[in-house]
Amino acid sequence: MTDPRSDVAARSLADAEPAVFWLDDQARPEASESLVGELRCDLAVVGGGFSGLWTALLAKESDPSLDVVLLEAREIGWAASGRNGGFCAASLTHGHANGMARWPSEMPVLERLGAENLAAIGETVERYAIDCSFERTGELTVAVQPWQVADLRAEAEARSASGAAVQWLDAEQVRAEVHSPTYLGGVWDHEGVAMVNPARLACGLRRVCLELGVRIHERTPVQNLAQDGAESVLTTPYGRVRARRVALGTNVFPSLLRRARWYTVPVWDYALMTEPLDDEQRAAIGWRARQGMADAGNQFHYYRLTDDNRILWGVPRQS
Numbered sequence: 528m529t530d531p532r533s534d535v536a537a538r539s540l541a542d543a544e545p546a547v548f549w550l551d552d553q554a555r556p557e558a559s560e561s562l563v564g565e566l567r568c569d570l571a572v573v574g575g576g577f578s579g580l581w582t583a584l585l586a587k588e589s590d591p592s593l594d595v596v597l598l599e600a601r602e603i604g605w606a607a608s609g610r611n612g613g614f615c616a617a618s619l620t621h622g623h624a625n626g627m628a629r630w631p632s633e634m635p636v637l638e639r640l641g642a643e644n645l646a647a648i649g650e651t652v653e654r655y656a657i658d659c660s661f662e663r664t665g666e667l668t669v670a671v672q673p674w675q676v677a678d679l680r681a682e683a684e685a686r687s688a689s690g691a692a693v694q695w696l697d698a699e700q701v702r703a704e705v706h707s708p709t710y711l712g713g714v715w716d717h718e719g720v721a722m723v724n725p726a727r728l729a730c731g732l733r734r735v736c737l738e739l740g741v742r743i744h745e746r747t748p749v750q751n752l753a754q755d756g757a758e759s760v761l762t763t764p765y766g767r768v769r770a771r772r773v774a775l776g777t778n779v780f781p782s783l784l785r786r787a788r789w790y791t792v793p794v795w796d797y798a799l800m801t802e803p804l805d806d807e808q809r810a811a812i813g814w815r816a817r818q819g820m821a822d823a824g825n826q827f828h829y830y831r832l833t834d835d836n837r838i839l840w841g842v843p844r845q846s
């Protein structure tokens with residue numbers, strides 16, 4: 528017998544388009560030219576996601592005379608950076624509890640650096656007028672199982688006692704924020720998280736890099752990285768780059784450094800975007816403060832509003 532719930536799911540998803548919502552955007556620029564020929568630079572950055580883009584941008588900001596080249600195999604932001612949930616979090620440890628379990632003595636420093644990092648991201652977005660719907664809404668982590676309540680509450684109280692703008696909400700208070708009967712309590716981190724349109728952020732960083740003089744070549748996969756004296760040599764299908772320094776921002780893709788491949792653990796993440804909610808639908812669920820939301824489960828669900836009031840739902844799964 529078929530599970531009736533799978534019928535409901537199949538009917539609900541019948542009209543869904545299997546596409547990446549954020550990337551399906553008229554504002555995305557044409558790809559820049561592939562590299563043809565040989566060039567020299569001070570810094571070659573491989574990968575045009577957030578890691579590569581921020582590296583190139585910060586290098587140029589710290590020394591405008593540096594000659595920086597960024598090489599991207601496909602288009603800027605097409606991979607994880609342009610298709611994520613858009614939760615831009617201060618936490619450098621994927622949450623406070625995880626950080627306390629692994630690096631308890633270093634947490635004060637990690638938390639300070641994380642807060643400075645988020646503030647600097649916000650300042651950069653503002654300074655260069657990057658149109659990416661950056662909203663400092665904070666995040667509400669909710670308990671949806673009785674066993675999650677005590678830990679979540681203890682975390683909220685400890686963080687609040689150490690000065691963080693974090694608030695414990697009991698079941699009634701959390702349901703007043705977002706009207707779900709499944710919520711048993713929640714932690715509202717008021718300052719530690721911003722919501723962003725990630726593909727727009729990547730496009731904006733691309734524009735700023737170009738304005739600062741970074742040379743960007745898209746559709747230019749680096750096939751090999753070798754050392755030739757003091758220089759690194761990056762080989763691409765139709766060209767070659769000689770660089771004094773190289774920064775790899777290739778994320779989950781096979782690293783150009785074979786030894787780094789052992790450290791890559793793939794995590795799948797499924798995301799679904801709804802149609803824009805109308806006023807009545809919005810009123811039915813509250814959510815006036817537009818916080819990012821996640822539950823406290825190990826393989827958690829996360830969800831958020833877009834600037835046109837769609838809900839993005841996501842759930843990560845480890846392979």
Ligand SMILES: Cc1cc2nc3c(=O)[nH]c(=O)nc-3n(C[C@H](O)[C@H](O)[C@H](O)COP(=O)(O)OP(=O)(O)OC[C@H]3O[C@@H](n4cnc5c(N)ncnc54)[C@H](O)[C@@H]3O)c2cc1C
Nearest residue numbers: 574576577578600606607608611612613614749778780796
């Ligand atoms: C569905 C989903 C939801 C997520 N949600 C969140 C979230 O809400 N908040 C959060 O903080 N994180 C989230 N993440 C994680 C986050 O998106 C990534 O950590 C981040 O985007 C990684 O950026 P990156 O630049 O390192 O990698 P990527 O964006 O993957 O970019 C790597 C780039 O390198 C290029 N590349 C690889 N090899 C080569 C080569 N040899 N030559 C040239 N180019 C190469 C690729 O083409 C790619 O463009 C999510 C991820 C996914 C998939």
